[in-house]
Amino acid sequence: MFERMFGFFSTDMAIDLGTANTLVYIENKGVVLNEPSVVALSTVNGRHNVLAVGNEAKQMLGKTPEHIRAIRPLRDGVIADFAVAEEMIKYFIKKIHNNRFLSASPRIVICVPYGATAVERRAIQESAEEAGAREVYLIEEPMAAAIGAGLPITEARGSIVVDIGGGTTEVAVISLGGIVYAKSIRAGGDRMDEDIVTYIRKNFNLLIGESTAEKIKKEIGSAVMLQNSKDITMTIKGRSLIDGNPKEIEITQRHVSEALMDAVSIIAEGVKDALEQIPPELVADIIDSGITLTGGGALLANLDAVVSHITGVFVKVAENPLNCVVLGTGQALEEISKSDSILLKIY
Ligand SMILES: Nc1ncnc2c1ncn2[C@@H]1O[C@H](COP(=O)(O)OP(=O)(O)OP(=O)(O)O)[C@@H](O)[C@H]1O
Numbered sequence: 001m002f003e004r005m006f007g008f009f010s011t012d013m014a015i016d017l018g019t020a021n022t023l024v025y026i027e028n029k030g031v032v033l034n035e036p037s038v039v040a041l042s043t044v045n046g047r048h049n050v051l052a053v054g055n056e057a058k059q060m061l062g063k064t065p066e067h068i069r070a071i072r073p074l075r076d077g078v079i080a081d082f083a084v085a086e087e088m089i090k091y092f093i094k095k096i097h098n099n100r101f102l103s104a105s106p107r108i109v110i111c112v113p114y115g116a117t118a119v120e121r122r123a124i125q126e127s128a129e130e131a132g133a134r135e136v137y138l139i140e141e142p143m144a145a146a147i148g149a150g151l152p153i154t155e156a157r158g159s160i161v162v163d164i165g166g167g168t169t170e171v172a173v174i175s176l177g178g179i180v181y182a183k184s185i186r187a188g189g190d191r192m193d194e195d196i197v198t199y200i201r202k203n204f205n206l207l208i209g210e211s212t213a214e215k216i217k218k219e220i221g222s223a224v225m226l227q228n229s230k231d232i233t234m235t236i237k238g239r240s241l242i243d244g245n246p247k248e249i250e251i252t253q254r255h256v257s258e259a260l261m262d263a264v265s266i267i268a269e270g271v272k273d274a275l276e277q278i279p280p281e282l283v284a285d286i287i288d289s290g291i292t293l294t295g296g297g298a299l300l301a302n303l304d305a306v307v308s309h310i311t312g313v314f315v316k317v318a319e320n321p322l323n324c325v326v327l328g329t330g331q332a333l334e335e336i337s338k339s340d341s342i343l344l345k346i347y
């Protein structure tokens with residue numbers, strides 16, 4: 001009522017609640033928030049207080065004193081800590097409200113991992129309601145990724161999308177507005193970071209943190225060393241496991257691609273396996289239209305070449321892969337009356 005009287009409009013939003021990053025899209029405005037899914041909590045006398053969320057909290061990862069914990073509530077593609085996840089959603093929604101003049105109770109479309117259980121869906125819905133949503137709709141992440149990547153999901157034609165996120169890689173084949181086949185592979189960006197930490201410890205006797213490993217992956221990571229490619233190097237800092245002293249070493253792209261070999265092959269083999277499971281008519285469509293990669297992992301250099309080599313199908317990286325899911329969720333929000341069948345029913 002007040003909205004009408006004062007001429008404010010309820011501002012609906014689409015949220016990609018990812019294990020690594022949370023993005024929020026607002027109708028007619030686009031992506032208004034893009035921050036790491038990290039919460040820093042301080043515990044004093046057994047009571048938890050939220051100290052920082054998002055960018056500020058990510059900078060604290062691996063650097064906190066004993067009474068502060070920087071946590072990723074969604075690690076591994078599932079909500080590992082509901083209470084903290086809810087705090088995080090509330091914080092982000094409030095942040096958007098403070099920055100702009102929005103209605104206090106928006107309609108929210110939020111994506112959930114493929115195959116999220118009824119309990120998990122309910123928990124996400126309740127978190128959004130607690131955070132002030134008037135109505136909550138859910139959409140499955142691979143569907144959102146496919147819409148955001150511009151795939152023709154409603155046609156009678158198979159499209160395949162591979163969303164490589166922080167926690168998981170989700171492979172989905174979509175036709176006629178529905179998911180025909182999907183699977184979730186427990187290997188994504190986090191696994192790559194962990195493998196880099198292990199590789200450097202084993203081969204260089206140097207201990208580094210996961211944030212450093214992520215930086216290495218983004219700067220010089222490659223899914224494979226292509227012939228004739230120049231071996232670029234990077235200087236990294238950590239603690240020597242021999243004498244415990246701080247130490248600097250130089251590593252090459254070849255080292256990083258060796259470290260990433262397992263994760264990359266799990267992802268590529270997972271896509272190949274998906275193609276073996278689906279009806280042949282859909283395979284024929286996919287041979288024509290190719291495989292689309294989305295999610296931050298799609299930015300790993302030469303990953304497209306490896307997936308293409310293993311599957312024998314051409315591969316393209318979506319434009320702006322980190323934003324596909326939130327943009328697809330946003331599109332579902334804008335066409336909410338039409339996208340009814342794409343949105344999940346809440347039980
Ligand atoms: N240039 C890059 N090269 C390799 N990996 C990258 C690059 N940029 C980002 N990433 C990785 O992408 C991952 C984050 O991707 P994204 O934001 O799509 O994940 P998410 O949606 O939060 O996770 P999920 O979908 O599993 O819930 C991180 O592991 C990050 O390190």
Ligand SMILES: [Mg+2]
Nearest residue numbers: 018165295325
């Ligand atoms: Mg994601």
